[in-house]
Amino acid sequence: MAAHEAHAHHDAHGHHHHEEGFISKYVFSQDHKMIGKQFLMTAVFMGIVAMLLSIMFRIQLAWPGEGSDFLSFFLGDKWAPKGVLSESMYLGLVTIHGTIMVFFLLTGGLSGTFSNLLIPLQLGARDMASGFLNMISYWLFLLSSVIMLCSLFIETGPASSGWTVYPPLSALPQAIEGSGQGMTMWLASMSIFIASSLLGSLNYIVTIFNLRTKGMKMTRMPLTIWAFFVTAVLGVLSFPVLLSAALLLMMDRLAGTSFYLSDIIVGSEMLENHGGSPLLYQHLFWFLGHPEVYIVLLPALGLSSEIISTNSRKPIFGYRAMIGSILAIGFLSFIVWGHHMFITGMNPFIGSVFVFTTLLIAIPSAVKVFNYITTIWRGSNIYTPAMLFSIGLVSTFITGGVTGIILADSALDIAVHDTYFVVAHFHIVMGMSAVFGMFAGVYHWFPKMYGRMLNTRLGYAHFWITIVGAYGVFFPMHFVGLAGAPRRYYDYSVYNEFNTESFDMMLDLNVIITFFAILAALGQLLFLFNFFYSIFRGPKAIQNPWKSNTLEWTTPVEHIHGNWPGAIPEVHRWPYDYSKPGAEDDFIPQNVPLMEGEEEH
Amino acid sequence: MSRLIVLIVIVLGVLAIAQLVRLYELSSKLRDRREEDITNRDNKLNAGLLLAFMVFMFGGFIWLMLAYGWTGRGDAASVSGAQTDWLLNLNFWIIIIVFFLTNGLLFGFAFKYVRKPGVKAYYFPHDNRLELIWTVVPAIVLAIIIILGLKSWNEQTDEPGKEAIRVELFSKQFGWTVRMSGEDNTLGFFDYKLTNENNPLALMTAATIQNAIDSMENGMSGIKALERKLNDRTIMLIPEERDLMVTDLDRKERLIRLLYQMKVRHNSKLDVQAMDDVTFTEGDTLYLCKNQEYEFNFRAKDVIHSAYFPHFRAQMNTVPGQTTRFKFTPSVTTDEMRDKMNNQKFNYILMCNKICGTSHYKMKLMVVVLEPKDYEVWSLKTSYTDSKAHQKRLAKILKRTPTPKEREDWLKASKTFKNVYQVGKPVEAPAAAGTTDSIPADGAAMPIDSLPKA
Numbered sequence A: 001m002a003a004h005e006a007h008a009h010h011d012a013h014g015h016h017h018h019e020e021g022f023i024s025k026y027v028f029s030q031d032h033k034m035i036g037k038q039f040l041m042t043a044v045f046m047g048i049v050a051m052l053l054s055i056m057f058r059i060q061l062a063w064p065g066e067g068s069d070f071l072s073f074f075l076g077d078k079w080a081p082k083g084v085l086s087e088s089m090y091l092g093l094v095t096i097h098g099t100i101m102v103f104f105l106l107t108g109g110l111s112g113t114f115s116n117l118l119i120p121l122q123l124g125a126r127d128m129a130s131g132f133l134n135m136i137s138y139w140l141f142l143l144s145s146v147i148m149l150c151s152l153f154i155e156t157g158p159a160s161s162g163w164t165v166y167p168p169l170s171a172l173p174q175a176i177e178g179s180g181q182g183m184t185m186w187l188a189s190m191s192i193f194i195a196s197s198l199l200g201s202l203n204y205i206v207t208i209f210n211l212r213t214k215g216m217k218m219t220r221m222p223l224t225i226w227a228f229f230v231t232a233v234l235g236v237l238s239f240p241v242l243l244s245a246a247l248l249l250m251m252d253r254l255a256g257t258s259f260y261l262s263d264i265i266v267g268s269e270m271l272e273n274h275g276g277s278p279l280l281y282q283h284l285f286w287f288l289g290h291p292e293v294y295i296v297l298l299p300a301l302g303l304s305s306e307i308i309s310t311n312s313r314k315p316i317f318g319y320r321a322m323i324g325s326i327l328a329i330g331f332l333s334f335i336v337w338g339h340h341m342f343i344t345g346m347n348p349f350i351g352s353v354f355v356f357t358t359l360l361i362a363i364p365s366a367v368k369v370f371n372y373i374t375t376i377w378r379g380s381n382i383y384t385p386a387m388l389f390s391i392g393l394v395s396t397f398i399t400g401g402v403t404g405i406i407l408a409d410s411a412l413d414i415a416v417h418d419t420y421f422v423v424a425h426f427h428i429v430m431g432m433s434a435v436f437g438m439f440a441g442v443y444h445w446f447p448k449m450y451g452r453m454l455n456t457r458l459g460y461a462h463f464w465i466t467i468v469g470a471y472g473v474f475f476p477m478h479f480v481g482l483a484g485a486p487r488r489y490y491d492y493s494v495y496n497e498f499n500t501e502s503f504d505m506m507l508d509l510n511v512i513i514t515f516f517a518i519l520a521a522l523g524q525l526l527f528l529f530n531f532f533y534s535i536f537r538g539p540k541a542i543q544n545p546w547k548s549n550t551l552e553w554t555t556p557v558e559h560i561h562g563n564w565p566g567a568i569p570e571v572h573r574w575p576y577d578y579s580k581p582g583a584e585d586d587f588i589p590q591n592v593p594l595m596e597g598e599e600e601h
Numbered sequence B: 001m002s003r004l005i006v007l008i009v010i011v012l013g014v015l016a017i018a019q020l021v022r023l024y025e026l027s028s029k030l031r032d033r034r035e036e037d038i039t040n041r042d043n044k045l046n047a048g049l050l051l052a053f054m055v056f057m058f059g060g061f062i063w064l065m066l067a068y069g070w071t072g073r074g075d076a077a078s079v080s081g082a083q084t085d086w087l088l089n090l091n092f093w094i095i096i097i098v099f100f101l102t103n104g105l106l107f108g109f110a111f112k113y114v115r116k117p118g119v120k121a122y123y124f125p126h127d128n129r130l131e132l133i134w135t136v137v138p139a140i141v142l143a144i145i146i147i148l149g150l151k152s153w154n155e156q157t158d159e160p161g162k163e164a165i166r167v168e169l170f171s172k173q174f175g176w177t178v179r180m181s182g183e184d185n186t187l188g189f190f191d192y193k194l195t196n197e198n199n200p201l202a203l204m205t206a207a208t209i210q211n212a213i214d215s216m217e218n219g220m221s222g223i224k225a226l227e228r229k230l231n232d233r234t235i236m237l238i239p240e241e242r243d244l245m246v247t248d249l250d251r252k253e254r255l256i257r258l259l260y261q262m263k264v265r266h267n268s269k270l271d272v273q274a275m276d277d278v279t280f281t282e283g284d285t286l287y288l289c290k291n292q293e294y295e296f297n298f299r300a301k302d303v304i305h306s307a308y309f310p311h312f313r314a315q316m317n318t319v320p321g322q323t324t325r326f327k328f329t330p331s332v333t334t335d336e337m338r339d340k341m342n343n344q345k346f347n348y349i350l351m352c353n354k355i356c357g358t359s360h361y362k363m364k365l366m367v368v369v370l371e372p373k374d375y376e377v378w379s380l381k382t383s384y385t386d387s388k389a390h391q392k393r394l395a396k397i398l399k400r401t402p403t404p405k406e407r408e409d410w411l412k413a414s415k416t417f418k419n420v421y422q423v424g425k426p427v428e429a430p431a432a433a434g435t436t437d438s439i440p441a442d443g444a445a446m447p448i449d450s451l452p453k454a
Helices: A003-012 A022-027 A032-062 A067-078 A087-123 A131-153 A181-210 A223-254 A280-311 A318-333 A348-360 A362-376 A387-407 A412-418 A420-450 A456-482 A493-495 A500-537 B003-030 B040-068 B079-112 B128-157 B206-218 B223-231 B239-265 B268-275 B334-339 B372-383 B388-398 B404-413
Strands: B165-172 B175-180 B285-291 B296-300 B306-307 B314-318 B323-328 B347-354 B365-372
Touching: A003 A318, A003 A456, A032 A067, A032 A087, A032 A131, A032 A420, A032 A500, A032 B388, A067 A087, A087 A131, A087 A223, A087 A280, A087 A420, A131 A456, A181 B079, A181 B285, A223 A280, A223 A318, A223 A493, A223 B079, A280 A318, A280 A362, A280 A387, A318 A348, A318 A362, A318 B372, A348 A412, A348 B128, A348 B314, A362 B128, A387 A412, A387 A420, A387 A456, A387 B079, A387 B206, A387 B296, A412 B079, A412 B128, A412 B314, A420 A456, A420 A500, A420 B206, A456 A500, A456 B003, A456 B040, A493 A500, A493 B347, B003 B296, B040 B223, B079 B323, B165 B285, B165 B306, B165 B365, B175 B372, B206 B223, B206 B268, B206 B306, B223 B268, B239 B306, B268 B388, B285 B372, B296 B314, B334 B365, B372 B388, B372 B404
Parallel strands: B165 B296, B285 B365
Antiparallel strands: B165 B175, B296 B323, B306 B314, B306 B347, B347 B365
């Protein structure tokens, strides 16, 4: 087997290490652990920016037309004259907030950080299959992040046609200012991001297939790795489609083609484009866009599976069913994209097919949820901050998931499509779940990343503020949506013209939402402080602080290139032998051979 | 100054937290407690908080339900909308039960099974029976949801009946324009290249094609004018401006070729379909008749918009280059809805629900649903062509034979394309008598007063 040869090869020079210089260690590192940390740092920064942007437009929504020092401080006179957010910047903020959160924080940050960190460590590999491609992947990610951030500062403003950038709006600078240079930068940034994501994903897949240590059968891999694996496959199959969508859009903008444009008069300018279809873009976009939801969500579910099992001191319930549901979700995610397009003019019959496939996803999702609950049942649960965030994840996954049943049903989607109901749904099920998974991962693997411990009490405070804030923001938002409020509205003054009662209700709810949003944002300061403080001054970690089974906890606390100082450990059992009857300890690491007469699970 | 104070407060706050953390760490060190060792006290506290949070979450949800639950949009005002609401409520009951059940189990178990000294976790790796149960039960529930949903969806998207009135809603940044199909209930053809100030909806007739050709050739910025300007050596042009003009000229030359082709191919027998279409001015209220089925045809001039009727539970995107369709039957008049909601200022509305530019949030059209007898008056008033059928309908309204003078007045006031489309004159020229423009501010349902009463 190729894997064995690779191991033998690594073992041969695994022992001697030379001191690395600053540049090769921290900047152009090819070590997967460092690259993971680079992804994390970049993503944390991008996340802070995106969160700030959301606070800005939340202020406008709760107190429309009132001046705010906060806004004038960040946006200045051009975008917030007298502290009142301008209409075009409002749309710019909404767009960039969505783009950064979905792609840069939850795709690049979540998958980039933890796939890089954990795939080699949990599989028992010295490094990724290609350290060099891995490094390129990070640098492309950084470059795309920088371009996206720069687009916030240009004169005509950032892309402002929503994070889905539907043409013709995104193709015509005459229609909205942000579709000028801002949109060009958006497309450039996203194209580079896709390249980064593809390099990363291919690397993950190759590593998982080829570099598993001896005894690490596919059915002995931790669920984290299964999740990263399916995520990477989804990325490889769907991101190229987004790239093609972006390239065609660029052609329409720059080369005068008509892929997405037809029969348009914008302002008083009659365009000669004919024969294109805006629906083509939507199909291409959502062919990525829906798998993207699972690209964001699956790693979080994988991380929480590991954390919940470890901290409940119980094997994850239904390991094979969990793998099966990850695979089922991954497969189904490719044939449901049309549920974003029920009312776009797509043929209603195709719509009904998508209703069917979409609602099917609820089955593997339900299996996952019940398996989590059964894992917690009769466990010996230890509430580390990571465990709390994982439980929070299961809760948001349920709460956000059930409203998906309404939206997947085309007959009901008509009534709530593009309202705040949708916004609330995907923020809870995708946004909050993935963010909770990411926090859980950071709290759990921080000792592995930095060799130090995070402060637990601050972690508790951070969790409680975050979950109260998250539900406080997105619960009321459902009701704004059920009152019919369309998303991406600068204010709801139009309600004054037909139903003042609805207007008052929405304003009340919007104030509540913004209050909780600010609370949750302030809560993140605790995390940031804890994170950066502990990197430098946190108490030193021990090798296996959580008494966990997986291989990463058999590596020394001090990072070394090649991960294990000696031979790579061999794997003899699945990763979830917690509280196994007959065993002395309540955990048996994967590298411990089976005892005489012991059966594998 | 205030910024400075805020900055100082933030810095001090961070320092204070840092000191607290130091203190905490020192005391942990003294007590020999490590971060990864979660004390039983902490563990129990968090387990209790999880339960408390569940209560807070459920309580908050119930409070929101009671305070804001089903009131937002009022009862559905269309036939299919009532069906949607019924299904929506059914689905809500299902998901609310699931929400309470699963979250209850999650937080309940998390509370109950907190680590207790001496109690080992129960080794329970899998159980096929349990797994079968929670695969099959959701599958059955989903099957019911899917079947009911698709049944309703098929009804909603089925072809409208023969009696359905065809209406076009034309969208552009940032407004809506209504076109009714008139006496023949057929919307006339259109082509976007025919758009000009006389013909904002780009209807296609022999005259409008000729007019479009004329204005593209001889208009203010037509081909001839552009050529003259570009060839005039006495005019100094900035290079960029010249480039723009050349591009514009090229484009217009290509477009006019298409217009000539259109002219040759045009079948002027079809003009009548457009001639009786009732064209309104942008922003004019959309009037609908109670219990009358409508087929809406949506068009977009520039970017994608979405026609969103929250009260009728209907929504459809408008797509440039493509006509999209949707049907519904209003079932509650504006006046009835006002009484129902106990709000005399309530109105139906059509909003734009797909981001379309900076003023997206202002793009709306007022909608009024009338009783059939009021609608009959309004409809005849706006579409009167003096045909035999129309004379009959007029006689019915007046309850006598209309005099030639009356017929002439009605004809003048009607908004058929034939009437409104006058080359060279702005479309906005007000009709001779009566007005169907926006809803009066005092909240009266419609200006029927000015119409002849029996």
